[in-house]
Amino acid sequence: MTNKLITDDAIACNTLAGQLQLNAFYLRELAPPSAPETIPLAADYAGILGLETAWNDYEASRIELTDVPANAEQFEEWYIALRNTHRKEVAPFFDFLAEDASLPQLSLFVSLEAQVDGRFDDIIALSQLGMDGDMKLALAENYWDEMGLGDVDEMHTRVFTRAAPYFKEQLGDLDLDVHMPISALKNGNLLLMYALRRQHVGRLLGALTLLEQTVPYRFTRMLKGMDRHNVPKEHRYYHDLHVPVDANHGKQLVARVLLPLARQNPRIILDLCEGCLIRYGIEKEYYAGARSVMDRQLH
Ligand SMILES: [Fe+2]
Structure with missing residues (x-):
């Protein structure tokens, strides 16, 4: 019975249904205080934790980490090398967005x-x-930036939400719920799982750092595509805003969070590396999944 459950979870974590289930659960965990009835109760966690364990085992089995950096200095070198590889590997997808993608493809x-x-x-x-x-x-400084430095209209989630309808409109009849690549859900769910389950704190910080530090390049390429299609200024504002802001966030995360942590307790280096590598692996699948929907469904 146990084996069967493990097998089912191992399969489910790689299905759209499984990832949708995780996503719905995480959004319930992050429900607003005004909707307490939607917040999961202790009994609701049993099934989800099984799915998460299976997913974590699956992702851990896919990464290759033979020489774990032994100290902060080695970790810094390892991280910089990974960031450089990342840049080269994701470049073709972002070149496509910058130079060739149609407005609906970019909007997707x-x-x-x-x-x-x-x-x-x-x-x-x-x-x-x-x-x-x-x-x-x-x-805290990073968070305050997210809060729009105290201006409610400048809160980043609000800026993003304001631009979203414009891009959704460009998709025409395409139903995102039907064509959502599993890897796009995984890309979001990974961070949510890492943030909500404290045992993943090292992986969260590794994944977050790689994510923030690669934003300036990724968003600059997306902005080039938006320029080609004359996307109105107010709809590209979220991306404009994040190029300088996230360059600073990435730098601060490395210097003031990851390296001090690695110095305080070298055992956390393994978790930081795993977080970077797992996020990176999922990110590459996500770009491939997005590209495939662009090629098949949009012109
Ligand atoms: Fe932001």
Whole structure:
């Protein structure tokens, strides 16, 4: 019976239904205080935790990490090398968005990004639990940027939500619920799972750092595509805003969070590396999945 359950979960975590189930659960966990009836109860967790364990085992089995950096200095070198490889490997997809994608194709990608960008401030809030001192300040500054430096209309999730209908409109009849690549859901769910389950805190911080530090390049290429299609300024504002902001976030996360953590406790280096590598693997599948929907469904 146990074996059968494990097998079922191992399959389910790689299906659209399984990832939709996880996503719905995470959104219930992050329900607003005004909707307490939707927040999961203890008994609701049993099935989800099984699915998460299976998913984590699956992702761990796919990464190759033979030489784990032994100290902060080695980790920094390892991380910089990974970031450089990342840039080269994702370049063809972002060149396509910059130079060739139609407005509907570009819009599909912006719409899929809602899986991450829609709840990003809660993820940052959860990433600083338990920290103190300068490390906590680094994430507090990051969070305050997410809060639009105190201006409600400038809160990043609100800026994103304001632009979303414009891009959705460009998709015409395409039903995102039907054509959502599993990898797009995984890309969002991974961060939510890492943020909501404290045992993944090291993986969360590794994944977040790689994500933020690669934003300036990724968004600059997307903005080039938006320029080609004369996307109105107010709808490209979210992406404009994040090029300088996330360049700083990435830098601060490395210098004030990851490296101090690696110095304090070298055992966390393995988790940081796993977070980077797992996020990276899913990210590459996500771009391939998005590209395949663009090629098949949109022109
Ligand atoms: Fe942001």
